[in-house]
Amino acid sequence: MTTGMDAVRQSFGRPDGFPRHVAIIMDGNGRWARARGLPRVEGHRRGLQTLREIVRHAGDVGLECLTLYSFSSENWSRPAEEVRELMGLLKIFIRRDLAELDRAGVRVRVVGERAGLAADIAGLLDEAETTTAANTGLTLVVAFNYGARNEIARAVRALARDVAAGRLAPEAIDEAAIGRRLDTADMPDPDLIIRTSGEQRLSNFLLWQAAYSEFLFVPTYWPDFSAAEFDRAIDEYLGRERRFGGLKAGVGV
Ligand code: IPE
Ligand code: IPE
Ligand code: MG
Numbered sequence: 001m002t003t004g005m006d007a008v009r010q011s012f013g014r015p016d017g018f019p020r021h022v023a024i025i026m027d028g029n030g031r032w033a034r035a036r037g038l039p040r041v042e043g044h045r046r047g048l049q050t051l052r053e054i055v056r057h058a059g060d061v062g063l064e065c066l067t068l069y070s071f072s073s074e075n076w077s078r079p080a081e082e083v084r085e086l087m088g089l090l091k092i093f094i095r096r097d098l099a100e101l102d103r104a105g106v107r108v109r110v111v112g113e114r115a116g117l118a119a120d121i122a123g124l125l126d127e128a129e130t131t132t133a134a135n136t137g138l139t140l141v142v143a144f145n146y147g148a149r150n151e152i153a154r155a156v157r158a159l160a161r162d163v164a165a166g167r168l169a170p171e172a173i174d175e176a177a178i179g180r181r182l183d184t185a186d187m188p189d190p191d192l193i194i195r196t197s198g199e200q201r202l203s204n205f206l207l208w209q210a211a212y213s214e215f216l217f218v219p220t221y222w223p224d225f226s227a228a229e230f231d232r233a234i235d236e237y238l239g240r241e242r243r244f245g246g247l248k249a250g251v252g253v
Pocket of ligand 1: 026027028029030031032070071072075086197
């Protein structure tokens with residue numbers, strides 16, 4: 001039997017301690033723009049440039065998995081004009097960058113609710129995943145129209161359907177069974193979650209997966225974030241001591 005603790009251990013860390021999975025809440029585009037007297041959309045445009053730089057760098061340092069929170073299930077409540085701009089930037093990113101990502105061996109995965117998305121957006125997300133499915137380099141996970149509570153609700157609904165159809169016994173629902181129904185099934189849990197812009201909250205990001213993640217909150221607005229700052233974040237992570245509820249080796253009676 002796999003206990004919860006085994007599952008936690010299995011999903012974290014390489015022997016050398018380098019993180020397998022880094023997730024970033026890319027925040028502060030609007031404030032970056034406001035500080036310069038620019039419209040918020042300009043912050044989002046600059047944010048896309050940072051995103052490109054960080055994806056390239058993550059591939060260069062041999063990271064296994066990078067998740068980027070790019071649009072939350074709550075971001076629809078922003079002014080229509082801003083939502084339109086963010087959708088436009090997603091389309092630009094996939095149309096212009098997909099070939100290069102593919103050449104670089106990046107495998108794109110998208111997490112978040114797909115139902116109800118505009119057909120052109122849904123088509124591009126599918127295309128990005130299909131085109132790069134066989135790649136073996138960095139896995140780039142784009143969290144788009146993503147909300148962790150929505151993801152968990154969809155997983156629970158899928159399990160309930162299986163139980164109702166007689167395909168699954170309620171007793172078989174354990175942590176692993178839930179994990180397999182999440183959008184992140186078969187991805188390692190994030191070792192490190194970075195949030196830029198100084199805000200210190202998760203904003204509905206990876207609530208289940210972050211059970212034992214390390215957190216790093218940096219004051220930098222996302223458009224000013226850089227490869228050098230990413231490296232400093234990894235260094236800070238490498239100095240942390242993760243315990244998973246147990247004790248450090250060598251400590252105890
Ligand atoms: C992050 O920047 C981008 C998205 C949430 C899409 P924000 O747009 O949230 O920028 P701030 O937080 O208003 O500065
Ligand atoms: C979280 O940032 C979502 C993304 C970065 C895509 P928000 O700016 O939407 O979060 P809140 O509203 O400040 O919590
Ligand atoms: Mg924000």
